[in-house]
Amino acid sequence: MAQREIPYKIYLEESEMPRNWYNVRADMTKKPAPLLDPDTCKPITAEALGKVFCEELVKQELDDTNRYIPIPEEILNFYKMYRPAPLVRAYCLEKKLGTPAHIYYKFEGNNTSGSHKLNSAIAQAYYAKEQGLVGVTTETGAGQWGTALSMACSYFGLDCKVFMVKSSYELKPFRREVMRTYGASVTPSPSDTTRVGRQILEEFPGTTGSLGCAISEAVEAATERDGYRYVLGSVLSQVMLHQSVIGMETKAALDKYGVKADVIIGCAGGGSNLGGLIAPFMGEKLRGEADYHFIAVEPESCPSLSRGKYVYDYCDTGRVCPLAKMYTLGSGFIPAATHAGGLRYHGMSSTLSELYDEGLMEARTVKQTEVFAAAEYFARIEGILPAPESSHAIKVAMDEAIKCKETGEEKVIVFGLTGTGYFDMMSYEKFHDGKMIDYVPTDEEIAQGLSKIPNIEG
């Protein structure tokens, strides 16, 4: 059997690395709905977007027709410092589970940001530099995006201002120091350094923050400074585009060994990893060339796809960003302070939302205690200490593999292992000490979040 020759880790050669990003929107018959201008509630113009984002990124944001976007040479060279990422055959996990399934994971944690976030950070920093900007601002949840962006900015000599969700800032003190090593400044959000931050603090005193709040602050900090733009690590279509490098490499690695995936699983916060991982596979599905079972794994505490509505909503709590049509719990929904800060976002990529709405993928929620149990199990078997976010995908991949054991199916399960958990040891400690609590929003909490969504036709 061909499978017997598959190594533990499939590394592509540099020459086999993708030279293009893949734009899944080009293959969608029904395109994701356009972003709306928060002032007019009409489709936003490139000009208006250009006040917030870099020019070239605005083009990418609005481009739903070009299937392949060439990766600039300088970005390719940076990619070569930490990519290709290995596609790992989880032989040890398969054996331990006693499953006939073949489990693969695309491991994106082998770089200092500790996650896949660097794939888009370097692209966004590159375009900012090309445009002659002084610096960029951003938000970060778990800290992975902020670290990635500070690395990318350091590489291109850009200033980098990071607003970090307060709960993560407190849980991950060393993250700040990594960003500082790369020359970034880091502010816990909500903060009193912005108008919107002060408003949020007034409305929700004692809040531990959310990605939505931090985005509002970062946008304000960018638009009120000359030579700055705002950059975002998830949700946007440009980010899905850059992250498609994950899926492109995964597909190239599988193709190299003649392996066809059956189930493809990713954790879903704003959608950056999931969107990137599934992109080329979804393209095949959209073109009718192949079928795959896609699973988006959400935390039970923040179930945008599973319990949200597919409507236009603000991308940020402060309502300063464009509106997107997406699955959302409402921009006023502040998720419980769980240990997967990177998944605490009220909405979901509009591309993924549309694909989900068309029934092209499944969404599933998991509890954080079962996620940490899966994480520890995985760490002991496969060696890698996973980030809590990534471990959502591990949990469901294990569930699927166990199902295969019951049915005897030799399914090929592929999941995204987006990052490492070195900066999550306080969370692991809580888990070890039995002090971790599962948060499930009540129907009233969900309803309250949804009730604040503006009523806009999409």
Next chain:
Amino acid sequence: MAQREIPYKIYLEESEMPRNWYNVRADMTKKPAPLLDPDTCKPITAEALGKVFCEELVKQELDDTNRYIPIPEEILNFYKMYRPAPLVRAYCLEKKLGTPAHIYYKFEGNNTSGSHKLNSAIAQAYYAKEQGLVGVTTETGAGQWGTALSMACSYFGLDCKVFMVKSSYELKPFRREVMRTYGASVTPSPSDTTRVGRQILEEFPGTTGSLGCAISEAVEAATERDGYRYVLGSVLSQVMLHQSVIGMETKAALDKYGVKADVIIGCAGGGSNLGGLIAPFMGEKLRGEADYHFIAVEPESCPSLSRGKYVYDYCDTGRVCPLAKMYTLGSGFIPAATHAGGLRYHGMSSTLSELYDEGLMEARTVKQTEVFAAAEYFARIEGILPAPESSHAIKVAMDEAIKCKETGEEKVIVFGLTGTGYFDMMSYEKFHDGKMIDYVPTDEEIAQGLSKIPNIEG
């Protein structure tokens, strides 16, 4: 030129991975001096060593004639989970330094222990398991060895008791939690849980500990329990043997691209990384097949090779271990609490000591502030956030590359990047805040350490 085709990262295929460890002692005309029994001061017998160490490891410890030792299949399979480690061509660093030198580094940090330590940990755990033991005890400095061993023990279902140097225990609280994730118990050393720990605490109240103290405690904890043995992450010849996988892979990767190294650089604490990295190259040098310039980089605060004596000495502060002929500052020398805990050892591998004594390699000391400056510089250019220990080698590699710039020489410089600094952020913080101090032992301090070395003919 062939060099132009060299990728950023050279990964061997699984089929190209070494299947043997290389025992450099087999090629040494003058063998390292035998270990001595602390009770009799005569060469220690396999039987006496077997009370402390696993049987098979005792054989490896005493074997100075077999050039190649086959790597057992189960260890090879575990290696495949995180090896081969990449040999990285530091294109970005070369460009930034403007040097004609070609810089390569063997990166051993892409595994959860964060360092090369796993190479020997999995071997030692394997042999302990084969012997039917219940568990093992050990010491750890920076925490990398303890983490590695806890991973290895978890894999084979062994109990794991770790004594962690107190200064590191306090600087790296999250390390403990990683070890706990892998099921190990961790005690700060010196502790009151052992006789020798209590003695050390009495003699040096308020001490921040050292590897030498922690070793004594771990040995006592092993020898006074049924079904336990002590395992050690450095210094011993068996460890050099296992770590030779680093050098074997490095050499295979260079050979694959027809590259011949000129200078080979490694940080040196007990010698595990340096010994492993240089092993096959030193073999060539010993056999007269090739010449290399080897540089052992020591912290100025703990300069065993540079300022020590080549005599028989105790391997541990508590004097419970066998004596080794080695370069030593005296087993009573407690190095200042610097931020490279993994290099705070008073002695040096007896194999490396002998090679150094024969003039086959150079030793150089560096200050920790210049080490952190090099580390930050490297992180910003090459992306990887290095461990303070590894950064000793970075500093000297950069120095050598800058020399090449001055002389115009196109030397090939290879260094060992032994691990990542994710758990060293408190140290980076001190550096950023300008609060890091350089420690240089005075001549009196050195003389005092040396004066306590027993007077034994070797």
